[in-house]
Amino acid sequence: MMDQVTKKHPQVKIVATTLREVKSTNRHNWGAVAWINGQTVVSPTAELDVFDRVGGGDGYASASFTAC
Secondary structure (H helix, E strand, C coil), rough: CCCCCCCCCCCCCCCEEEEEEEEEECCCCCEEEECCCCCCEECCCEEEEECCCCCCCHHHHHHHHCCC
């Protein structure tokens, strides 16, 4: 996906997305991967209890945008 985005939009410098592994309804492994100026960076994975299944992607996007 990141290769497709950066080929179609060469002006883009950073592409990021979540990595999620669903262990059960209430237990997930979460991490992230980012492509930054041609280099791929992968975060550590955290095993999390899920309390509210709605809005997790929004929280990731807002934290990622703030970090930039």
